[in-house]
Amino acid sequence: MTFALELRDVSKRFGSVEALARASLRVRPGTVHALLGENGAGKTTLMRIAYGAMRPDAGTVFLDGIAANLRSSADAIARGLGMVHQHFALVPAMTVAENVALGMRGRYDAGAAAARVRALGQATGLVLDPGARVETLPVGAQQRVEIVKALARDARVLILDEPTSVLPPGEAEELLRWVRRFRDQGRCVVLITHKLREALGIADDVTVLRRGATILTGPADTLDEPALVAALLGGDEREGPTSSESSATLPPAISPAAILPRGPLPAGNPVATLRHVSITDARGRRALHDASLDVHQGEIVGLAAVEGSGQHELLRLLAGRLTPTAGDVTLPESIAFIPEDRHRDALVLGMTLLENVALRGLGARRGRMPWGELRDSTESLLARFHVRATGPGALARELSGGNQQKLVLGRELSSHPAMVVAENPTRGLDIRAIASVQAQLRAARDAGSAVVLHSSDLDEVLALADRVLVLHDGRVQVVDTPTRERVGRAMLGATIGISSGAAPADVPTAG
Amino acid sequence: MTDYLTPFLEATVRTATPLALASLGESISERAGVINVGLEGVIISGCLGAVVGARSGSVLAGMAAGAVAGMAAALIFAVFVVWLRADQIITGTALTIGALGLTATLYRALFGTSGVALSTPTMGPLAIPVLSTIPVLGPALFRQPPVTYFLYLMVGVVWWFLYRTHAGLALRAVGENPEAAQAAGIDAVRTQGAAVLAAGALGGLAGASLVLAQVGTFTERMSAGRGFIAIAIVALGRWRPLGVALAALLFGAASALQFLFQSTGTQLPYQLFLALPYVLTLIVLAGGTAHARAPAALGRRDLESS
Numbered sequence: 001m002t003f004a005l006e007l008r009d010v011s012k013r014f015g016s017v018e019a020l021a022r023a024s025l026r027v028r029p030g031t032v033h034a035l036l037g038e039n040g041a042g043k044t045t046l047m048r049i050a051y052g053a054m055r056p057d058a059g060t061v062f063l064d065g066i067a068a069n070l071r072s073s074a075d076a077i078a079r080g081l082g083m084v085h086q087h088f089a090l091v092p093a094m095t096v097a098e099n100v101a102l103g104m105r106g107r108y109d110a111g112a113a114a115a116r117v118r119a120l121g122q123a124t125g126l127v128l129d130p131g132a133r134v135e136t137l138p139v140g141a142q143q144r145v146e147i148v149k150a151l152a153r154d155a156r157v158l159i160l161d162e163p164t165s166v167l168p169p170g171e172a173e174e175l176l177r178w179v180r181r182f183r184d185q186g187r188c189v190v191l192i193t194h195k196l197r198e199a200l201g202i203a204d205d206v207t208v209l210r211r212g213a214t215i216l217t218g219p220a221d222t223l224d225e226p227a228l229v230a231a232l233l234g235g236d237e238r239e240g241p242t243s244s245e246s247s248a249t250l251p252p253a254i255s256p257a258a259i260l261p262r263g264p265l266p267a268g269n270p271v272a273t274l275r276h277v278s279i280t281d282a283r284g285r286r287a288l289h290d291a292s293l294d295v296h297q298g299e300i301v302g303l304a305a306v307e308g309s310g311q312h313e314l315l316r317l318l319a320g321r322l323t324p325t326a327g328d329v330t331l332p333e334s335i336a337f338i339p340e341d342r343h344r345d346a347l348v349l350g351m352t353l354l355e356n357v358a359l360r361g362l363g364a365r366r367g368r369m370p371w372g373e374l375r376d377s378t379e380s381l382l383a384r385f386h387v388r389a390t391g392p393g394a395l396a397r398e399l400s401g402g403n404q405q406k407l408v409l410g411r412e413l414s415s416h417p418a419m420v421v422a423e424n425p426t427r428g429l430d431i432r433a434i435a436s437v438q439a440q441l442r443a444a445r446d447a448g449s450a451v452v453l454h455s456s457d458l459d460e461v462l463a464l465a466d467r468v469l470v471l472h473d474g475r476v477q478v479v480d481t482p483t484r485e486r487v488g489r490a491m492l493g494a495t496i497g498i499s500s501g502a503a504p505a506d507v508p509t510a511g
Numbered sequence: 512m513t514d515y516l517t518p519f520l521e522a523t524v525r526t527a528t529p530l531a532l533a534s535l536g537e538s539i540s541e542r543a544g545v546i547n548v549g550l551e552g553v554i555i556s557g558c559l560g561a562v563v564g565a566r567s568g569s570v571l572a573g574m575a576a577g578a579v580a581g582m583a584a585a586l587i588f589a590v591f592v593v594w595l596r597a598d599q600i601i602t603g604t605a606l607t608i609g610a611l612g613l614t615a616t617l618y619r620a621l622f623g624t625s626g627v628a629l630s631t632p633t634m635g636p637l638a639i640p641v642l643s644t645i646p647v648l649g650p651a652l653f654r655q656p657p658v659t660y661f662l663y664l665m666v667g668v669v670w671w672f673l674y675r676t677h678a679g680l681a682l683r684a685v686g687e688n689p690e691a692a693q694a695a696g697i698d699a700v701r702t703q704g705a706a707v708l709a710a711g712a713l714g715g716l717a718g719a720s721l722v723l724a725q726v727g728t729f730t731e732r733m734s735a736g737r738g739f740i741a742i743a744i745v746a747l748g749r750w751r752p753l754g755v756a757l758a759a760l761l762f763g764a765a766s767a768l769q770f771l772f773q774s775t776g777t778q779l780p781y782q783l784f785l786a787l788p789y790v791l792t793l794i795v796l797a798g799g800t801a802h803a804r805a806p807a808a809l810g811r812r813d814l815e816s817s
Contacts, residue, residue: 105677
C-alpha cells in the first residue's frame with residue numbers, strides 16, 4: 001500500500017538527548033491519523049522532520065511512496081504538506097490576506113490575495129475577513145488563518161499540532177467536524193493531541209510515541225482508552241512521584257461520571273470580594289459588566305467561558321493587575337498569579353531557575369540579594385514540586401513545558417498565598433504534568449488558599465472546581481448544578497434557569 | 512521672504528538627499544529585523560569609495576564605487592550579524608568606529624598626507640523642464656543633482672517592493688516574526704542578508720552623493736553623524752518609504768536653516784544652527800517615536816524562539 005506520508009525509522013539527537021529513536025509513522029491516504037505522546041515524547045520533532053523544518057540524523061520521509069529529501073519547509077510545502085503549529089506561525093501585525101500570501105513569489109496584489117482568502121473560505125467553510133489584522137482576531141479565527149494558509153498552498157496532508165487545546169469546546173467540535181469533511185475529500189490530517197477521547201473519537205488510525213520510539217500503532221477502532229494510557233505512560237507509571245495523582249486525575253478523559261464537583265463546602269471566610277465591578281477596555285469594549293462575587297478560603301472557583309468573554313480581564317482584576325472602571329474590589333494581601341502565557345508573563349527564559357525564583361516579589365525588595373537563602377529555597381522547591389532539572393543553575397529555557405509550569409506553580413504557591421489565580425495552568429502539558437499541576441492546586445486549596453481557576457478545557461474546570469461560575473459576554477453567572485451540558489450552554493449564552501451574578505441582593509456564594 | 516524661501520527649500524532638499532538615501536536603505540534593513548547602527552561606517556565608506564571611483568573623471572563611476580564600498584562595509588556587518596548571529600548593536604558600533612578610522616588611514620595612504628584637499632568632479636543641478644518652473648516648489652524639487660531624482664525613484668521602488676511583491680511581504684514578515692516566515696518556507700537568513708546589502712548600497716550612495724553632489728572632496732569623518740541621524744529618521748518616518756523621505760526633509764530643513772539665517776544676517780552664532788539637526792535627533796528619539804511601532808523582531812539575534 002502507498003502511504004500519503006510515511007516516516008521510516010527516523011532518529012534525531014540533540015546533544016546528549018535522543019529525541020527520536022527509530023520512530024515510524026504511516027499515514028494512509030484519506031485518513032485522520034492521531035499522534036499521541038507525552039511532552040518530550042518526540043511528536044513535534046517527528047512532525048518538524050516531516051515538514052522539512054529539521055533534518056533527521058537517520059531514517060527517511062516518504063511522500064506518496066517516494067523518498068523525499070526535504071531540505072526546507074519550502075520543499076515540504078511544495079510537495080503538499082501543511083502544518084499548523086501549536087504556537088501559531090502568524091505575523092500579528094499583518095492582515096489575514098498578507099499572512100496567507102506569505103512565502104509565495106512574484107507580485108503581491110492585495111485585491112487578488114483578499115479574493116483568494118474569500119474563495120478559499122467559500123470552498124472550505126473557513127470564513128475569514130481578509131482585511132482584518134491577525135492580532136485583532138480571537139484565537140479560533142487565528143487558527144483558521146493557519147489552516148487557510150496551508151490550503152492556499154494546496155496542502156494534501158495537514159499536520160495539526162494540538163489544535164483543540166486552544167479552543168473552547170464549541171469551536172473545538174466545529175474544528176473536528178471540519179477535519180472530518182477534509183478527510184472525506186480524500187486528504188489526510190495528522191492530529192497531534194494529548195486528548196485520548198478526541199483521538200479515539202475522530203482518528204482512523206492512532207500512533208503512540210514514547211521516548212522517541214513508536215510504541216503502538218493501529219486502527220482506532222481496535223484500540224480503547226486503557227490501551228492508550230498504558231502505551232503512553234509505559235512501565236514507569238508506578239515509578240513517578242506523582243503516580244497516585246495521575247491515576248486520580250486521568251479520569252477527566254476517562255470516566256465522565258467522576259468529574260462532577262464535590263458537594264457544598266464548609267464556607268470559609270471570603271478573601272476576595274467584587275461588587276458591581278465593570279471594566280471597559282482601551283477600545284471601549286465592555287469586558288466585564290456589573291460583576292459581583294465572593295471567593296472564599298479553601299475553595300476552588302472554576303471559571304468557565306469561551307474565548308473573549310471577559311475571563312482574561314476578570315482574572316487580571318483578581319490578580320490585582322488591572323483596576324476596574326467601576327465598582328468595589330477587595331483583594332487579599334498575597335495573591336499568586338499563574339498566567340496563561342508562561343513564556344511571556346511568568347518566566348525569563350534566559351535566566352536560571354534560581355534567578356526566576358528570585359524574581360518573585362522583587363519589586364518590593366531592597367538591598368542585597370540573599371542568594372544563599374534563595375538557592376536553598378529553590379532547591380527545595382524543585383524537589384517538592386518535582387521539577388526535573390539539573391539544579392537551580394539550569395536555564396529556564398532548558399526545561400520542558402511541563403517542568404517550566406511546575407516551576408512557576410512552585411514559585412507562586414510556596415509563599416502560601418491567600419488566593420491563587422490560575423489561567424489555563426495545564427495548557428500544552430502532558431498527562432503527567434497536568435496531574436501534577438492539578439494536584440498542586442488542590443493542595444493549595446486544602447491548605448486554606450482560595451483558588452480561582454480558568455481553563456478553556458471545560459472538563460478540567462468541572463474536575464477541579466468546587467463551584468462553577470460562567471462568564472458570558474462579560475456577565476458572571478453561577479451554575480447551580482454544574483453538569484457539562486448546563487455549563488456548556490451557559491458559556492454560549494443559552495438560558496438554563498440560573499441565578500444571575502448581577503442581581504443586587506443575590507451575591508453568589510458557595511452553592 | 513520669498514527671496515530666501517526658494518534657496519532655503521533648495522538647500523533643504525539638497526541636504527536631505529544623502530539622509531533620505533541612507534535612511535531609506537536602513538528602513539529596508541530594519542523592516543527585515545536588522546538594525547545597522549554601523550550605518551555611519553557604511554556612509555563614510557561610500558564617501559571614500561566615491562573619491563576613488565571619481566578619479567576616473569566620471570561622476571557616475573564615483574557613484575557606483577560609493578555604492579559598492581557601502582555594500583562592502585555592509586557585507587562585513589552581515590557576515591557577523593546575519594550569518595554568525597552576533598549582537599547587532601555591538602557589531603554596528605564596531606563597524607562605525609572601524610570604518611571611520613580605516614577610511615581616514617586609506618585616504619592618507621592613497622592620496623598622501625599633504626593636507627591639500629583633493630577635489631573631485633561634482634554633479635551640478637539638472638533642471639527638469641516645465642516642472643522646475645513651478646513657483647517656489649519647482650526649483651526646490653526639480654533643480655537638483657541627478658542623484659536626488661534617483662532618490663525619488665527609489666522611494667517609489669522600495670514602496671512597490673515592500674507592499675506589492677511577495678518578496679517584500681516576506682521581508683516584512685521576517686522582521687515581525689521570523690518563526691512564521693520560516694514556517695511559510697521563507698529563508699530568513701537570506702532575506703536579512705539581502706536586506707542588509709541593499710541598505711549598504713543605498714548607504715554607500717548616500718556617502719557618494721555627499722562627496723559628489725555637495726562637498727566635492729573627502730575629509731576625515733565627513734559623514735558627521737549622518738548615519739545616526741538616518742536611524743532616527745527611520746523611526747520618525749515609521750519605517751515607511753514615504754514617511755522616511757518626509758522625515759529626511761525635516762532634518763534637511765533643520766540643516767538648511769543655517770544658510771537661511773546666514774543670508775538674513777542674524778546675530779545668533781552659526782554653531783547654534785549647526786547643532787540643530789542633532790538636537791532634533793534627540794527630540795525625535797525622545798518624543799516623536801513614542802507611538803511608532805518598530806518591527807517586532809528588530810534587533811533579535813535568534814531566529815527561533817525557544
